[in-house]
């Protein structure tokens with residue numbers, strides 16, 4: 291067989307090489323290199339002993355197929371692979387995905403020295419130099435050190451009036467709605483959370499709550515931009531170039547980008563103003579991230595301008611916070627409202643507890659009072675379990691030395707990951723995981739369950755805004771359920787059974803309600 295190939299094809303190949311030496315040589319070397327790389331990945335690579343589909347071992351584009359062609363379907367394929375191959379699956383040439391809860395702790399919890407992997411985080415080119423974008427642990431730690439005081443409980447208690455002000459505006463707008471007219475809460479809550487972040491972090495408002503039907507172009511465009519996430523992961527450079535196209539071209543392709551471009555310009559102008567004239571910060575209505583980043587302090591509280599991030603990094607940070615803080619809280623608020631309205635018993639318990647603790651709904655709610663309410667707290671926890679936070683497995687690079695993960699020694703340099711969905715929907719941890727049941731958080735054993743509630747991830751790269759997120763959820767859900775009476779409109783739980791995995795869950799349905807007569 292080999293002989294016949296040599297006699298028939300080899301002379302032809304030699305002719306080609308003689309006639310077109312350079313392209314043919316190039317092609318030949320490229321093919322040889324490719325064969326060597328693929329053979330290495332399959333038979334010699336340190337992960338070759340781990341189970342998984344051969345195609346995944348050969349190329350990253352195995353995942354690319356499910357992310358791009360199956361439209362955010364990789365996570366569901368990974369779930370199927372775990373059923374077939376067990377708790378550890380090789381899902382990429384250098385990537386292992388785990389399903390054992392112990393592995394989650396090993397990968398993410400405190401003490402880990404694992405960096406974020408650029409395989410995923412290069413996709414966030416709008417916020418490379420930010421708390422979320424830094425892959426390097428040290429850079430991230432320095433940035434978190436600067437921002438931590440601004441997201442501490444003390445800071446949030448000081449600025450909670452800013453959050454409540456936006457919630458009050460949402461409620462007023464909803465009360466003005468003509469009776470019987472449906473309200474799309476998927477947009478209303480996202481407009482609210484975007485306004486909260488821009489006001490809280492930058493003391494800026496882009497009037498997201500003022501638009502008809504809450505479809506502010508900024509909120510709409512952010513929803514559209516999320517859809518490009520996988521293109522950004524697999525075609526990072528072209529997408530980056532595309533994103534830096536001239537404004538007129540961006541606007542020609544999507545006129546909705548206008549508000550996004552204006553918002554970016556506004557944030558850049560603010561940053562330039564503060565850099566040029568620090569005293570401009572004194573005129574800002576309340577403390578913002580810029581107070582902490584333009585005038586950074588050492589551990590002893592002394593201002594040290596040498597620690598100030600670059601202009602680019604300041605802009606990146608603003609976009610990182612906007613991206614991290616808006617959709618997540620909006621999504622959890624939607625899921626909470628959907629399940630409460632679908633289950634009269636849950637809705638009644640939430641409302642009754644609120645009524646007793648907060649008799650006059652026209653007064654300002656006390657965060658500390660809401661935080662003490664057991665049922666509301668359990669309701670929020672269950673909503674976080676159902677909305678997941680970030681569903682895409684968050685990749686980390688093992689190092690500096692080989693490390694035991696889920697009981698198995700994994701070589702340094704390997705990318706390891708585990709989606710929180712595999713914990714939140716694990717029937718061995720959460721009985722009847724598909725049932726929305728706040729009561730599971732009210733039993734004597736529920737303290738142990740807390741370990742497995744991981745929507746904010748864990749460890750040194752866990753959510754920086756966790757205190758703000760909890761505060762928002764208490765105030766939003768408390769206010770909505772105390773002051774408004776909704777019923778579902780043309781929406782059911784079925785519409786929220788499936789999501790596309792696009793870093794965050796993007797549900798197939800939208801969440802509509804009407805205000806009860």
Ligand code: HEM
Pocket residue numbers: 421422423430434487610611612614615616618619622678679680684745746747750751752753754755756758759
């Ligand atoms: C329900 C609400 C929220 C959920 C479920 C959530 C979840 C998460 C998760 C899972 C991560 C880790 C992402 C990763 O490793 O790539 C994260 C990181 C982060 N979150 Fe949140 N988040 C929420 C709200 C917020 C809010 C309100 C803010 C404030 C602006 C915020 C700011 C951040 C930042 C800055 C990071 C990056 C931290 C780092 O990499 O060191 N998040 N969040």
